[in-house]
Amino acid sequence: MTTPTAEPVFDELTRQRAKEIIARYPQSRSALLPMLHLVQSVQGYVSQDGIRFCAEQLDLTTAEVSAVVTFYTMYKRRPSGEHLVSVCTNTLCAALGGDAIYQSLRERLGSEGRPLGHEQTVGEPGSSGSITLEHVECLAACDLAPVLQVNYEYFDRQSVESAGELVDALRRGEKPRPTRGAPLTDWRTVERELAGFFDDLPAAVEGPSAAEETLRGTRLAERNGWAAPAMPEHVELPALPEKK
Ligand code: FES
The missing domain is CATH 1.10.10 (Arc Repressor Mutant, subunit A)
Structure with missing residues (x-):
């Protein structure tokens, strides 16, 4: 065969x-x-x-x-929506509302009383306004919790209400501006960019990359003349045990 x-x-x-x-x-x-x-x-x-x-x-x-x-969870085994909405439900975001946001989006995007499941899609996959919803581990933005991402762009300090308005706008085919990062496109375009192919590189990386809260420590260090200790020239590694 x-x-x-x-x-x-x-x-x-x-x-x-x-x-x-x-x-x-x-x-x-x-x-x-x-x-x-x-x-x-x-x-x-x-x-x-x-x-x-x-x-x-x-x-x-x-x-x-x-x-x-x-x-790797970034690789999907089922056809995905135009947008991938990733809600952080790790400890800090969960405690500050991430669990409630995820639950409310599941219900909002579900149908006939059935909440949408993890990595499930509402709408015809790939069509305008279709959304795949997932919950994810820490998105490295704990200082701006609770956060979610759309196509890996950040929407900081979310609430049940703001997240609901965001997915409603996506369902209508709108592309709200992320708090940080490049303007929204769609998940497949971002996947092409992750493969290293950009239609318009300056536009794809245009946007604020760090929030004021994230930079606060750097600014404090600059003001006080603090710096990380220099890396040693040479690091002595412990010997590996003999193979028996
Ligand atoms: S716990 Fe949500 S970004 Fe870290």
């Missing part, structure tokens, strides 16, 4: 981009993570075709590719 190929799914441009990604690395297998982002930018998730495509291009087995896909 012949193995079905990924030919119909991945066009010439995608194959060309795959080659460009592979050329960035001394060993082709190192290109797997951006390759998977490329696949998601085309398909909106990593399908079995996507797994086969990466395996063929990188001379890996499909089992090796699957192991990576299922390890």
